[in-house]
Amino acid sequence: MGKVDHNKQQKRESLLDSAFSLFIDNGFNKTSISDIVKNAGVAKGTFYLYFKDKYDIRNHLIAHKASQVFQNSYLKLQKHTEIRDFEDQVIFIMDDILDQLASNLNLVRLLSKHLSWGFFKNSLFFTPSEDTPSIHTIYDKMLQNANHTYHSPELMMYLILELVNGTSYNAILYQQPVGLEELKPHLHQAVRGIFDQYRTDETAGDSKH
Known part of the structure; x- marks a missing residue:
């Protein structure tokens, strides 16, 4: 896996880890995409590179x-x-x-x-x-x-x-x-x-x- 692919995978996993912790702590309905990206430390546009919503x-x-x-x-x-x-x-x-x-x-x-x-x-x-x-x-x-x-x-x-x-x-x-x-x-x-x-x-x- 090249460096670019590795960085992409890291960002994706960071978003997944962030969503997991927030869904557990706050519940799915009370968690927003803004909450997920903020907790993951990535830009909001990065979210839509990997997920629709x-x-x-x-x-x-x-x-x-x-x-x-x-x-x-x-x-x-x-x-x-x-x-x-x-x-x-x-x-x-x-x-x-x-x-x-x-x-x-x-x-x-x-x-x-x-x-x-x-x-x-x-x-x-x-x-x-x-x-x-x-x-x-x-x-x-x-x-x-x-x-x-x-x-x-x-x-x-x-x-x-x-x-x-x-x-x-x-x-x-x-x-x-x-x-x-x-x-x-x-x-x-x-x-x-x-x-x-x-x-x-x-x-x-x-x-x-």
């Missing part, structure tokens, strides 16, 4: 943060070469993402409030840099190396996302109905049940776990 930077921010969390977990997975099964890999990534969120409650509030399937699909194809593949690319690669085949893999992932997103929010923020660590085994069982339903090979329904 406040809604656009919010959408990019959600995609950026969701991708960042996933990429962190995927990098950790690469260090665990003993985890070779696709379903075990998804469980590992899920657990690590939940741990990251538990250590950053502001991120929980942002993602859980806005991470609908439409936003998540944007995150799936978001490419953080030229050298970093999108979540969708990584997911496809994991599926290709899976021990089983699955029908409607996007729908399968949608159900897993909604399950985890819908149940973990209160567990992380309020420890209700139980805390996250107590919830995890139940999530594991439910996610493996989803895998069982979507297997299309001869071992479908015969979980080895």
Whole structure:
């Protein structure tokens, strides 16, 4: 990456970081573009080089943060070469993402409030840099190396996302109905049940776990 491209990326990330802190502190509706650029230390015209309006930077921010969390977990997975099964890999990534969120409650509030399937699909194809593949690319690669085949893999992932997103929010923020660590085994069982339903090979329904 050249110096000019590096400076552009820095300015863009500065705007995203500024928007994140202001959305959390003041709320989306009470945050203006002027607030974002002032906090980022850039000119207002710079904002429009990267984003159309406040809604656009919010959408990019959600995609950026969701991708960042996933990429962190995927990098950790690469260090665990003993985890070779696709379903075990998804469980590992899920657990690590939940741990990251538990250590950053502001991120929980942002993602859980806005991470609908439409936003998540944007995150799936978001490419953080030229050298970093999108979540969708990584997911496809994991599926290709899976021990089983699955029908409607996007729908399968949608159900897993909604399950985890819908149940973990209160567990992380309020420890209700139980805390996250107590919830995890139940999530594991439910996610493996989803895998069982979507297997299309001869071992479908015969979980080895």
